[in-house]
Structures are given as C-alpha cells and as structure tokens.
Amino acid sequence: MFLRSFGRQLLRAPSSSSSFLSANVSRAAARSVSQAAVYRNSLFCGSRALARHHHHHAGCGCSGSASRLTTKRGSTAAGTVASEISAAAAAAGAAAGIPRMQMGAVITKHGSPEEVEFKQIPVPEPGPGEVLVNIKFTGVCHTDLHALHGDWPLPAKMPLVGGHEGAGYVVKVGDGVTDVKLGDRVGIKWMNGSCGKCEYCLSARESLCPHILLSGYSVDGTFQHYAIGKADHVTPIPDNVSLEVAAPIMCAGITVYRALKEAAVQPNQWVVLPGAGGGLGHLAIQYARAMSMRVVAIDSGADKEKLCRDCGADVFIDFRKEADVVAKVKEVTGGGAHGTLVLSTSSKSYQQATEFSRPGSTLVTVSMPPDAQLNADIFWLTVKMLKICGSHVGNRLDSIEALQYVSSGAVKPVYKVQPFSTLPQVYSAMEAGNIAGRIVLDLSL
Ligand code: NAD
Ligand code: ZN
DSSP, X not given: OHHHHHHHHHHHOHHHHHHHHHHHHHHHHHTOOOOOOBOHHHHSSOHHHHHTXXXXXXXOOSOOOGGGXXXXXXXXXXXXXXXXXXXXXXXXXXXGGOOSEEEEEEESSSSSGGGOEEEEEEOOOOOTTEEEEEEXXXXXXXXXXXXXXXXXXXXXXSSEEOOOEEEEEEEEEOTTOOXXXXXXXXXXXXXXXXXXXXXXXXXXXXXXXXXXXXXXXXXXXXXXXXXXXXXXXXXXXXXXXXXXXXXXXXXXXXXXXXXXXXXXXXXXXXXXXXXXXXXXXXXXXXXXXXXXXXXXXXXXXXXXXXXHHHTTOSEXXXXXXXXXXXXXXXXXXXXXXXXXXXXXXXXXXXXXXXXXXXXXXXXXXXXXXXXXXXXXXXXXXXXXXXXXXXXXXXXXXXXXXXXXHHHTTSOOOEEEEEEGGGHHHHHHHHHTTOOXXXXXXXXXX
C-alpha cells in the first residue's frame, strides 16, 4: 500500500512535474514539426529497399522471402567499422551538405501504428551545447510503443518524432561545443540532456534530473535522419563497434546494465528475468552472465526460448506453458531469486516477482506496463526484508561501460535490420509480442 501512495506522490511532485512540462513545451516549440507533404509511398518496401533488405520479419508487410531472413548477433564488425570511420571522416568535411529538409516518422496523436506518418520535416539546427547527429541506425524500444499509445501518465510532446536508440555521425556542432567533434561516431539515448546542476546531476544520478530531456518523448528523437543531442550526453561509440550493433545498447543495453547493478546479485547467485526474450531481456541475460550471475529467463515461445538459451540463460520458463511460474522459479533457484529485473510488459510479472523473490533480495522495476501496480504484502515484504527499487536508464558512465562490454565481445546484441519505412509494422509486431531480441531500423532504406 505504501508503494501506491508513494507512486502518487511522485506523480504529484510539483517541482519535478512542472519543470518537466515547461522543458517539454519550450523544446516542443523550438522543434515543432512542419505538416509538410506525406511521402509514404516511396518509402514502403519498394524494390530498391527489398534488394537491400537484410531479412524478412513476420511483422513487416513486404513480400521479402524467407531466404533473406537474417538475425544478426554482433559485437564488433571490423569491416563495417572501418568503412564507417572513413564515412565519418567524410561527414566531418561535409557539413555544407546537410539538407534543409529530411524524412521523419511523425505522430501527431496517440493511437495505433497507423498514426505513424513519414513526412518531410525540417532538419533541426543545433543550439548552444547541442550537436546534430546524422542517424544511420536506430533501435525500436517498447518505450516508443508506449509513446505511440500514450499509455503512460506523463505527457509526450506532439507532434512527435519518436526513437531513442540512435547511432550515427556528428555533422554539426552548436556554439560552445568543444569535446564533441564533427565526424564523431555517437549514440543518442533516452536521456537526451539534463541540467547538469541539480542535486541529481551533481551526484551522477542524472536520470532523476527534474529538467531531463527525453529523446522521442519530450524532444524529437531518432526516427529521422538528423537528430539533436546535447553534446554532454551523446555517447561515444568505440571504434570496433559498428553503428547498427551500438544502436540497441543506447537504451536496452544501458538500462539493463544499470538495473543489474541495482539488483546487486553476487557471482553464482540467481537473477530472474521476466521478459527475457525481448529487447532489454536478451541483453540482460548477457550482461548478467558477463557478471557471473546465474540466469532464469522467463518469456514465451520457441523463438524466445532459443534466443534466451543462446544468450546464456541457465533456465528458461515459458510463462504460457508453466502452470505455476512462482513455484517453478523457487524450485530451480533453490528458494527464490537473489535478484529480479522485471522487463516484461505484463503487470502480472510484478505480482509474481514479489512472490518468487528470495528473502533479502532486490526486485528492480524496469518495465512500465500501463496502469501497473505493485501489491506487495507488507507482512512478507517486511519479514523477507525485500528491497524494491525502480531503475530508470543509466548515467553517462553506465552508457560508456555498457558499450565496453560490446567492444570486448562479452555482449552481442541480437537484432534484425529493417528499412526505416517498416516502423509501423515493427510496432504491430511488438504489440503482438512477436519480436525476439531487437529490430534495428536502417535509415538509408
Ligand atoms: P519487448 O517488447 O522487446 O520485450 C518485452 C518482453 O516481455 C516480450 O518478449 C514479451 O514476450 C515479454 N512478456 C510479456 N508478458 C510476459 C509475462 N507475463 N511474463 C514474462 N514475459 C512476458 O520490450 P522492451 O523494449 O524490452 O521493453 C520492456 C519494457 O521496459 C517496456 O515497458 C519499456 O518501456 C521498458 N523500458 C524501461 C526502461 C527504464 O529505464 N526503466 C528503459 C527501456 C525500456
Ligand atoms: Zn528504450
């Protein structure tokens, strides 16, 4: 019960919500998207796109054949990276070549995937302390789907360009930017910017900053060719990590890496991951294994089971087949989870997690199913001395560290590359729970 009232208090908190809103409004005004012509037709899975279509996914409405099916598992890709680095050098000299208009995926109201419109919109101008990033690849996170549906108690800017797992080259820098250079390979993440001065920013907890700017939510994100990021917050991408591999790390990777730190599970102890077969989940398995934890993955279906096992899960529990998920977790872990990251988009997972948590363990809330509540029994919470904590993305050092795991080969995102134009189909597949791992959009297609 105290958890409920605590939640209400947070939402009411005047200082954070009002400044959050004013930040939204000013950035929204600055970057308001023009209502220019719709260019849907040329974008959708035309023959040119198909020729370069890396794979075919069930959720993509095009006629790509199964022979193009490729799920990639990448840590580093020497050839790709070498060509990206020379492209970056070219980008550094090509600031003059930045167009005035660009294609963006825009929503003007919340709703279903049909709300996504591909439109010509202005290329934004980086202000003081900002950089303009030519986005080459962007992951699609379930948070983008929450933003489309409008199912969170936090207003999003409208019209909105979503997306917050972007990777590309810096093509323009605003006044006062010294550390980020033209041609730098960087990621734009959920945390687009923060004030740098509040008690949270000063203590490296910038995801709590009341002035935080959220890519693809309170400011326009990475579902466009050119996106703005605060120079202080764009994440440098290591030389041996390709942009398409880096993209899913920019939200999913950072978030689960930080949440695992919050869970404080020791080597050889059990971490339990409801939602393990999704974008966040499959990376959580790998980071957990890299930290020597043992992993129980909970999700459903043969594809996700295979993915979880390939990523290193010791145990897989199919929540649709297993009659008593709580009992099964307790059985395989010999008494319950030493730590839990709830990554599942079903609120039922939260109820189960409070029940299968081992005494003295930490339950980390990461996913945010609409209207989810945590009804933990206070008696058991107390005598089991459970810790329940939220974890919201990660700070800048978490972001750098999360990429280092990829650079060293310890973590390899599993993803399919699809054309930018297939974003609505990706949303539909995500609504149906049909995506194992991540979909990464190629902005050039
Ligand atoms: P996803 O759609 O890729 O994965 C969700 C997974 O949950 C799917 O594989 C689905 O099959 C599984 N699932 C659904 N019901 C389940 C159940 N009852 N038990 C076990 N698994 C179940 O989504 P994602 O991109 O990985 O994001 C997951 C959630 O995390 C979203 O709510 C998103 O908004 C949130 N998120 C939070 C943060 C943060 O900072 N806290 C950051 C990124 C994303
Ligand atoms: Zn995300």
